Amino acid sequence: xxxxxxxxxxxxxxxxxxxxxxxxxxxxxxxxxxxxxxxxxxxxxxxxxxxxxxxxxxxxxxxxxxxxxxxxxxxxxxxxxxxxxxxxxxxxxxxxxxxxxxxxxxxxxxxxxxxxxxxxxxxxxxxxxxxxxxxxxxxxxxxxxxxxxxxxxxxxxxxxxxxxxxxxxxxxxxxxxxxxxxxxxxxxxxxxxxxxxxxxxxxxxxxxxxxxxxxxxxxxxxxxxxxxxxxxxxxxxxxxxxxxxxxxxxxxxxxxxxxxxxxxxxxxxxxxxxx
Numbered sequence: 001x002x003x004x005x006x007x008x009x010x011x012x013x014x015x016x017x018x019x020x021x022x023x024x025x026x027x028x029x030x031x032x033x034x035x036x037x038x039x040x041x042x043x044x045x046x047x048x049x050x051x052x053x054x055x056x057x058x059x060x061x062x063x064x065x066x067x068x069x070x071x072x073x074x075x076x077x078x079x080x081x082x083x084x085x086x087x088x089x090x091x092x093x094x095x096x097x098x099x100x101x102x103x104x105x106x107x108x109x110x111x112x113x114x115x116x117x118x119x120x121x122x123x124x125x126x127x128x129x130x131x132x133x134x135x136x137x138x139x140x141x142x143x144x145x146x147x148x149x150x151x152x153x154x155x156x157x158x159x160x161x162x163x164x165x166x167x168x169x170x171x172x173x174x175x176x177x178x179x180x181x182x183x184x185x186x187x188x189x190x191x192x193x194x195x196x197x198x199x200x201x202x203x204x205x206x207x208x209x210x211x212x213x214x215x216x217x218x219x220x221x222x223x224x225x226x227x228x229x230x231x232x233x234x235x236x237x238x239x240x241x242x243x244x245x246x247x248x249x250x251x252x253x254x255x256x257x258x259x260x261x262x263x264x265x266x267x268x269x270x271x272x273x274x275x
Contacts, residue, residue, distance in 0.1 A: 067098060067229050069168060070247045073155075073217040076162045083169040085123055095122040096169030099227040102202040103172065106195070115191030116177030124166035133158050156219045170227045171207065187222040199225055200233040207243060211270040215242050240267030 066084075071077055085094040088104075095103065103119065110117045124132075133154055140150035158164070165171035175182060176191035186192045196206055207226035208218045226243065228236070236246050245263045 066168075067170060067227060068232065068247070068250075069170075070243065071159075071163060071165045071168060072244065073159055073163055077164075077167045081168065083123060083167065085169055088122075089119065093119065093122045094169065095172070096227070099170060099172070099203070102204070102227065106199065106202040106204070109198070110191060110194060113194060115194050117174050117191055117195060118177060119172050120175050120182070121166065121173035122171070123169040124164060126161035126167070129158070129161045129164050129166065133160070157221065159218070165207065165226055172204070172225045172227075173221075173223050174225060175223055182223055184220060184222065192222055195225075196222065200237045201230065203227050203230045203233050205233045205236050205243060209242065209271075211274040212242050212267075215244050239263075240271045242267075 066081075069077070069081065084097045086097040086100050087094050088100055107117050107119070136154045136158060137150050140153050141147070145153065173182065174195065176186060176189040178191070179186060179189050187196075199205065204225040204227050206222065207224050208216050208221040210220040210222075213219055228243065228246075232246065236243060241249075241263050245267070249263065
């Protein structure tokens with residue numbers, strides 16, 4: 001009886017904590033809404049400006065729509081997609097031709113600042129993706145995880161074959177020279193901080209930001225960049241939205257400015273909470 005009563009008290013306490021957190025998140029969102037909307041309440045001007053930017057980006061992006069292909073657990077790489085692969089790094093790796101120049105420039109500029117950035121993964125075939133999945137799964141099994149737990153943990157960071165951005169040649173995994181671990185500790189490295197602060201100038205975004213896992217379908221990966229072109233990269237990053245959000249905004253009716261504002265408010269709140 002005592003144990004059951006304790007469990008009920010814990011559940012009630014947990015529910016209260018969740019409600020409090022939701023209220024805090026709502027207050028943070030309202031705070032950022034007030035900062036976004038001008039004091040004269042002329043929010044239409046702000047929204048019109050934002051939507052105009054989107055329309056301009058659409059016009060520019062239509063010149064090369066391949067760089068805006070959305071690939072995640074729900075969107076596979078089309079069978080007819082041409083990754084236009086080019087070798088780099090002493091021919092040991094391959095990437096989409098459109099990212100070679102900005103990638104090399106970013107790595108070179110980082111080196112000039114005293115940071116060594118190592119591109120450890122770019123294009124992957126379906127076979128390589130499956131091999132990595134099998135390796136990670138077995139590592140979790142060896143550590144004592146159940147089959148279900150091992151599978152879940154593996155897919156928290158790796159997409160199934162055919163659903164990985166790496167198949168497009170537009171994604172890069174970049175580690176700092178001082179830290180070869182592909183985990184959250186990369187975010188503590190000075191080189192990674194410089195990369196994330198400057199990557200938009202070269203057309204890259206942090207593809208899986210912290211706090212947006214429910215949208216991207218992937219855990220936080222401070223080492224994973226995705227090329228989308230400089231204008232789009234700057235828009236996504238400055239508005240604290242994900243690539244999924246951006247694609248949804250592009251596909252929404254131009255009059256649905258509320259879609260954009262809602263995502264910007266949510267993104268600002270999540271970013272603030274995770275700082």
